[in-house]
Amino acid sequence: LACHVEEVELGGGLPILRNGILVGLIPGPDLEFALDRLASDDDAQCFMSAQDRWQGPDRAAQRCDADSDLISLDGTAEAGTAEADTQPPTTKDPTDFTPYIDPAPVSLDICSPMDLVFECFVKLGLRYICVLREGKFVGLVHKKAFVRYVKETHDLELKH
Numbered sequence: 001l002a003c004h005v006e007e008v009e010l011g012g013g014l015p016i017l018r019n020g021i022l023v024g025l026i027p028g029p030d031l032e033f034a035l036d037r038l039a040s041d042d043d044a045q046c047f048m049s050a051q052d053r054w055q056g057p058d059r060a061a062q063r064c065d066a067d068s069d070l071i072s073l074d075g076t077a078e079a080g081t082a083e084a085d086t087q088p089p090t091t092k093d094p095t096d097f098t099p100y101i102d103p104a105p106v107s108l109d110i111c112s113p114m115d116l117v118f119e120c121f122v123k124l125g126l127r128y129i130c131v132l133r134e135g136k137f138v139g140l141v142h143k144k145a146f147v148r149y150v151k152e153t154h155d156l157e158l159k160h
Contacts (some may be wrong), residue, residue: 001106004135010083012026012027012028012127012128012140012142013025013026013028013031013105013128013140014026014031015105015130015137015140016048016049016101017137020135020136020137021135021137022105022107022130022132022136022137023049023103024048024101024102024104024105025102025105025130026048026097026100026101026102026103027100027102028097029129030100031097031100032099033100034046034094034100036058037094038094038095039094045095046096047093047095047096047097047098047099048098048101049097104122105128105130106124106126106129106130107129107130107132108120108129108130108131108132109131109132109133110131110132110133114150117141117146117155118131118146118150121143121146126143127142127143128141128142128143129139129141
């Protein structure tokens with residue numbers, strides 16, 4: 001990941017996909033911050049799912065059932081359960097990138113009108129919008145690239 005941070009910065013973020021479906025996005029600056037916290041990123045594996053639970057440096061991640069009420073989204077046991085009463089607090093894992101993931105980035109269908117894209121950038125103050133086709137991720141539209149495209153299109157129309 002570290003060798004692609006510059007590409008991600010240019011691209012605005014790293015989409016998190018599961019079977020082609022967008023399940024989150026890590027903004028470029030957040031990804032760079034998280035990577036800087038790693039002691040050595042050469043062989044580190046990073047958790048990017050709230051369903052993978054950190055068990056400490058000596059144990060592997062425990063896969064949790066999405067419907068389980070024993071594990072909360074931050075990876076801790078829910079209060080009042082037997083597991084919460086017997087489990088000591090775990091250390092914060094630097095390879096856990098879930099705090100940096102936006103689980104619901106703004107997304108539009110690829111057939112959305114340009115006016116809607118413009119309104120999202122202006123009224124919501126977004127830097128990027130995820131693009132979906134039939135619910136599957138196809139790319140990102142960045143505000144700077146969108147403004148450049150609109151300007152170029154406008155300039156071409158003025159010439160004709």
